[in-house]
Structures are given as C-alpha cells and as structure tokens.
Amino acid sequence: MRQKIKSVFIRVLPAAILVPAALLAGGASAQQQLTAPTGLDSRLIAACAWQASWATVSGATHYVVRDTAGTEQATANTVAYVSCPWGNPEANKPKWVKACDAVTCSSRSYF
Incomplete structure (x- = not known):
C-alpha cells in the first residue's frame, strides 16, 4: 500500500531586533554624545617638553x-605631556585632544 505524503511549506520570518524600551521612549539609556574638550592650554615647560591641559568633559572616561x-x-x-627635539620646541607640540568613553569619542579640539 502506498501512502501519499503532503507537502509542507515553512515560512521563515526575519529575526527580531531587540531594542530596550527606554531607547524607544528616548529614555536615559540612550548613548550620550560627548562634547569636545574646552579650556585648552599648551605651554612649553622645558627645553624639550610641552604640557597640554583642558577642562573635564562630563561622561568621558579618557582622552586621546x-x-x-x-x-x-x-x-x-x-x-x-609631549616631548620635542632638544632645542627645537616647535618641531613637535600638542595638536589636538578628544574626549572618549567606552563606546565613542567627541570631535577634536585643537590647541
């Protein structure tokens, strides 16, 4: 005796993307954009060394x-601190700084 087999069609739906509700609602979990450092200062502190400084950026964990x-x-x-060739401080000095966190960095601020 022969059995008749029915064909079965399976439709595969795309995988769902899980997004935290707080992001959809514009909540505090959204990634905060870091602002660029301000209050920049660079000064020659020795015949071959520059010191660069700037104001703290809220949310930054480090600076580059x-x-x-x-x-x-x-x-x-x-x-x-940036070193320069002895007697030639203009040959190498601070150029820019940016604030970073674990995910992103701000735009550059130039000295």
Missing part, C-alpha cells in the same frame, strides 16, 4: 591627545 608628529596617547587625566 595627538602631537604634530602624529603620535597619539591616551590618558585618564586632563593633562598630557
């Missing part, structure tokens, strides 16, 4: 500072 030679350094403080 770049010098004119292209070297970047991260610091949790609002001060950074």
